[in-house]
Amino acid sequence: MTSKEASELLEQFRAGKLGVAEVLHAFQAPPVADLGFAQIDLHRALRKNFPEVVYGEGKTPQQVAEIAARIARVEKRLLITRITGEHHRAVRAKVKKIVYHDVARCLTLETEPLPKREGAIAIVAAGTSDLPVAEEAAITADIMGNQVERIYDVGVAGLHRLLRRLESIQSANVIVAVAGMEGALPSVVAGLVSKPVIAVPTSVGYGAHLSGFTALLAMLNSCSSGLTVVNINNGFGAAFAASQINALAAGELK
Numbered sequence: 001m002t003s004k005e006a007s008e009l010l011e012q013f014r015a016g017k018l019g020v021a022e023v024l025h026a027f028q029a030p031p032v033a034d035l036g037f038a039q040i041d042l043h044r045a046l047r048k049n050f051p052e053v054v055y056g057e058g059k060t061p062q063q064v065a066e067i068a069a070r071i072a073r074v075e076k077r078l079l080i081t082r083i084t085g086e087h088h089r090a091v092r093a094k095v096k097k098i099v100y101h102d103v104a105r106c107l108t109l110e111t112e113p114l115p116k117r118e119g120a121i122a123i124v125a126a127g128t129s130d131l132p133v134a135e136e137a138a139i140t141a142d143i144m145g146n147q148v149e150r151i152y153d154v155g156v157a158g159l160h161r162l163l164r165r166l167e168s169i170q171s172a173n174v175i176v177a178v179a180g181m182e183g184a185l186p187s188v189v190a191g192l193v194s195k196p197v198i199a200v201p202t203s204v205g206y207g208a209h210l211s212g213f214t215a216l217l218a219m220l221n222s223c224s225s226g227l228t229v230v231n232i233n234n235g236f237g238a239a240f241a242a243s244q245i246n247a248l249a250a251g252e253l254k
Contacts, residue, residue, distance in 0.1 A: 031043040033070050035067065035070065037063055038063065038067055040067060040070055042074060049247070049252075049253075050077065050079075050240075051075040051077060051079075052071065053079045053080070053240075054071070054078075054079070054081070055082055056080050056082045056105075056107075057081075057082035059087075061084075061090035064080060064083065064090065065091045065093065068091045068094065068107070069091075072109055076110070076112040077108075077109060077110050077113075077143060078098075078107070078108065078109035079107070079139075079143055080107040081106050081236050082106075083105055085100075087107070091107055095109060097109060101139050103131055103135045104132065104135035104136045104138070104139045105132060105136065106135075106136060108139060108143050110143060113143075113145075114143070114144065114145030115145060117145055117246060117247065117250040118249075118250050119147070119172070119173035119246055119249050120148065120149045120171070120172045120173060121147070121148055121173065121174050121176065121242045121243070122148075122149045122169050122172035122174075123137050123149070123150050123152075123176050123178065123239075124151045124152075124154060124169060124175055124176065124178065124185065124189060125150075125151070125152045125153065125179070126155030126156070126181070126185045127153055127155050127179075127181075127204070128152070129204045130178045130179060130180055130204055131152065133202045133233050133235040135235070137176050137200065137236065137238050137239040137242075138150055138239070140235065140239035140240060141176075141243055144239070144240070145243070146246050149172055151168060151169060154185075156188055159188070162185075162188065162189070169189065169192070169193060170193050170194075170195070173195060173245065174196045174197075174242045174246055174249075175197045176197075176198045176200060176238045176239060177189045177197055178200040178202060178235065179199075179200075179201065179202065179215060180202035180205050180212065180215050181204060181214075181215065182205075182214060182218055183199075183201050183214065183216070183217075183218035183219050184218065186199035186200075186224070186227055187219070187223070187227065189224075190222065190224035190225065190226055191224045193226075195226070196226055196242075196245055198229075198230060198238040198242055199222070199229045199230070199238075200230055200233070200235055200238045201215035201218075201219055201229070201231075201232050201233075202215065202232065203232055213232070215232075216229065216231075
């Protein structure tokens with residue numbers, strides 16, 4: 001239950017549409033579910049306006065499935081990142097309506113999707129090889145209640161491809177710029193817009209690319225203003241921050 005949903009619950013109580021017992025039941029749920037191998041934070045949505053997100057890599061399919069089933073019992077939304085087809089099959093056996101996004105390597109569940117807030121988040125990706133990270137960001141931003149504008153394959157090796165989409169990029173409230181190789185795209189984008197830009201370096205490139213460190217250091221040393229940087233391949237982290245910025249712009253966070 002998000003803080004907004006909690007507020008709506010209290011409004012229904014004040015209007016006489018809900019009784020004390022129903023409201024108390026909603027708020028008396030234990031804050032942690034102990035699965036032995038995992039401690040699930042069931043109050044995460046109250047604090048962060050979205051339930052605990054499950055990072056699948058390193059967990060067995062059965063572990064991910066049990067965590068997903070427990071969260072799905074009490075939450076209307078669920079996001080699992082960095083999964084394989086094997087994880088998907090195990091989760092689907094317990095959560096029938098789970099959706100698999102193969103390029104993003106994510107699973108989502110929305111029994112009641114969040115309404116899309118005003119203002120878009122633009123996900124700008126340099127090349128097709130960056131799409132797994134870009135799509136992780138796009139899926140994350142979407143399930144968190146944002147309009148998402150995907151602008152892909154607009155790397156600086158062909159600057160005209162980026163410039164022809166500039167109007168869409170400039171109209172977004174916040175931009176997530178995803179790039180590997182030399183990591184130049186976020187610097188260029190940040191120099192062309194007045195909105196916050198979150199840079200995501202990817203582990204795409206040849207030997208001296210150093211599995212994303214070249215792009216990471218280039219982005220950290222950018223001379224463009226209004227640019228911030230997340231960790232290598234962290235599309236989820238960039239999109240979560242972008243969603244919070246967009247929520248602030250919509251006046252939702254207090």
